[in-house]
Amino acid sequence: MENTSGLRKGAWTYEEDNLLKACINKYGEGKWHLAPQRAGLNRCRKSCRLRWLNYLNPTINRESFSEDEVDMILRLHKLLGNRWSLIAGRLPGRTANDVKNYWQTHLRKKMASNKEKDTEKILKESMKTHQVIKPQPRTFSSHSPRLNAIPALNNDCKVPIGNDDSKHMVLNYQNGGNCASSSQPSLGNASIPSAMWSHSLWNLEEQVGSETVGSCSSLQEDFNFNMELPNADDSFWNLNICDFDILLDL
DNA sequence: AAGGCCCCCAACCGCGATTGT
């Protein structure tokens, strides 16, 4: 099969594979525009690159996906979406094409049916709509009234917002560990709200539909916290110290 | 046995990003 420019298309032959392998072994990867000429192949550069990256490269793991790998794909896809090359980069020996094909043939349907179930569940549990608010990281000085307001366990804590004492968000810490003390947890100078925000980001899905909007198990104890947030149009949310999207790009 | 259907996966295509001139 040839295209209009006379280049071969379609399945690769054993001989073509050998020519390309010999070429890569001699010249190394890269400079794909030179590969067809160097290998003596009547193929376009893209075809050569793809054949090497997805099939001929000896580092490729051609065994079926293990449970761990499938679990990793599910988690990474939840986090990254269809960014197959990034996902494959976390799975040694797997190519983006392998991961994409596996997702489309094995996992997409599974995820779709799970999502349907989740949606039904959420609709049943709560008919009220939730406004999505992007968390804004804050940095407080050590003598900030916000940090001094760290609550005793199981108590509500009103953290002031701005200069207006009438505006606050309520943090309700629930000690999920076995700490018997009712004293204030030893958290050093950590900025509690932002630390919990970042952790809550990763745990958000598990909490959808419940009143708990975040959790923090990375601290000394396992805490859950409820937050009464200001209105979305409150000036509090306009104090952009940095863009949270940057974190998502990491 | 054979025809139709479906699944899987290798390969192609289009396009945005990056690099070179």
Place this chain on the structure above:
DNA sequence: AACAATCGCGGTTGGGGGCCT
């Protein structure tokens, strides 16, 4: 700075093979 060449990615296609009727 502008343009061309190249790279790399994600979406899509098409063919082979297995399964079902």
